[in-house]
Amino acid sequence: MSEATSEPLHGAQALTTSAKQRKSREIAPGVHFLAGFGNTTFLVGSEGVAVVDPGLLTSGPRVVRELRAITDLPVRYVIYTHGHYDHAFGTPSILADARERGHAAPDIVGHVNVAKRFERYQKTSGHIAKTFDFQFSIWKGDGGDVVRHAEYHPPTIEFTDSITLDELGGLELECHHGLGETDDHIWVWAPESRTIVGGDFIVSSLPNAGTPFRVQRYVLEWAQALEAMAAVEPQFVISGHGGVYTEKAAEMLDVTARAMRWIDTEVVRRINEGQWQEQIINEVELPPEFDESEHLQPLYGCVQFAVRDVLRRYMGWYDGNPSMVFPSTRAQIATEVVGLIGGVDALLARADALATGDAADQQLALHLVDFVIFNQGEGLAEARRRKADLLESRAAGERSFVAHNVLRSAAAIEREALSD
Ligand SMILES: [Zn+2]
Known part of the structure; x- marks a missing residue:
């Protein structure tokens, strides 16, 4: 068993390398782990299979291929750990496989808030597609395609706190809700093999408990969910992104909960x-x-x-400065500042001096070139070029995938504006 199991990768590797391991592997009897951009787990009973997180829409065919390399049993349940695009959207391939095989369509199991999430996704799809590109730095709209082409398959079995699934043949699964990355999050507990499928409660790094474009996430409740997982004393903890925890599972759950x-x-x-x-x-x-x-x-x-x-x-949005309750536009402020200085040269020169400094200096330089950009007059192209350079420097120094991508995508937008 130890051969089939590996400790999670760390570093950016945890997020990308594991997705290249194209084959599933059996980490415990009947528990098969398939790494992907979002990981998939197959839990195989004597009469049927539960697929936890079918992944991205584009991952669906690979998920089915890997499943069918293991078993011909029907998929009884598709379980969503949460309704994100990288976890709950490979379902069409599984439904198509069931049809082709003459199997009954599987039940889709998820928290009651998954359907509400899907409704919100459809309501704000333009915004989500655009910010997807930013977050994943898949510039030119490829990321947004994940949103635009998505098929929504909401749960057919919904629950609020927890549910036990027992139609797999000799294999019981408990699904438990907790707030964390989302308000529709669950984790799956397979008592026989002492395995937890943790979804994005477990991401092999500091929990992604706040991200610039997304709705509210839940830091305190994230800790509570991890504590609940630790309490069942799992032998295997499968991450949503990254690998499978074994010997270090208890330590990881404990330190992460305490940090949150x-x-x-x-x-x-x-x-x-x-x-x-x-x-x-x-x-x-x-x-x-x-x-x-x-x-x-x-x-x-x-x-x-x-x-x-x-x-x-x-808190509300009030930031302690009453000038910001009904603020002027950035353009109005910039035009006043540029007018008072008598032009943009001093701003650009000071930005150039700061650009050679550390990240804090480069950040200040960004604010100075912003006056020139928001003023939308003299020196605009020079300021945009400097902003793109500064954003790329800042991106290079950021370890966080999301922070890095936001800055890099913004640099690409500046360059695009320059070439127009
Ligand atoms: Zn995820």
């Missing part, structure tokens, strides 16, 4: 002391115990993004 609790507690403490967003976002850093943990590296999300989601959870 720490972030929530620290932000709330500061809010209650009367601090505003700017100070909190700039000052909160993980204590060394968490910052240095191999389980908590900021490879996908980052601490600042999680802090922002805690702020959003407990």
Whole structure:
């Protein structure tokens, strides 16, 4: 068994390399792990199969191919750990496979909020497609295609807190809801093999508990879900992105839960002391115990993004500065500043000087070139070129996949605007 099991990869590898391991592997009897951009798990009973997370729409055919290399049994359940595009959208391939084989269509199992999520996705599909490109830096619309071509298959078996699935033949599965990356998240517990399929509660890095384009995520409840997982003492914990935890499962669950609790507690403490967003976002850093943990590296999300989601959870949008209640536009402010300085030369020269400095200096340089860009007059092209360069430098220094991609995509937009 130990041969078939590996500890998770760490580093950006955890997010990308594992997807290249095209074959599924049996980590425990009847538990098959298939790495993908979002991982898939097959749980095989004597009468049927549960597919947990069929992955991206485009992953569906590979998921079916890998499943059929293992068994000819019908798929009884397709279980969504949550309704994200990289987890719950490979379903059409599984339904087509069932039709071709003359099997009954599988039940789709998910939390009651999955259908509401799908409705929201369809309602805001233009926005989601656009921000998908940003988040994954799949510039030129390929990422948005995942959204535009999506087929929505909501759960046929919905539940609120938990449900037991027992029609697989000698294999029972418990599905438990918890808030975390989403409000429709669940984790699956297979008691016989002591396996947890954790979805994106487990991402082989610092939890992605806040991301710039997405709706509210739940830092404190994320910790509670991880604590509930630890309480069942799993032998295997399968991640949504990354690998499978074995010996280090308990340690990973424990340190991650404690870090998430720490972030929530620290932000709330500061809010209650009367601090505003700017100070909190700039000052909160993980204590060394968490910052240095191999389980908590900021490879996908980052601490600042999680802090922002805690702020959003407990505060309104007022940022402590009454000038911002009914603010002027950025263009109006920039035009005033450029007019007072008597042109854009001083701004661009100072930006160039700062551009040779560290990330903080480069960040300041971005704000200076923004005055020139928002002014939309003299020096616009020079400012856009500098902004693209600065964004690329900032991106190169960012470990977080999302932060890196946002900056890199923004640089591409500036270059595109330049070439038009
Ligand atoms: Zn995911």
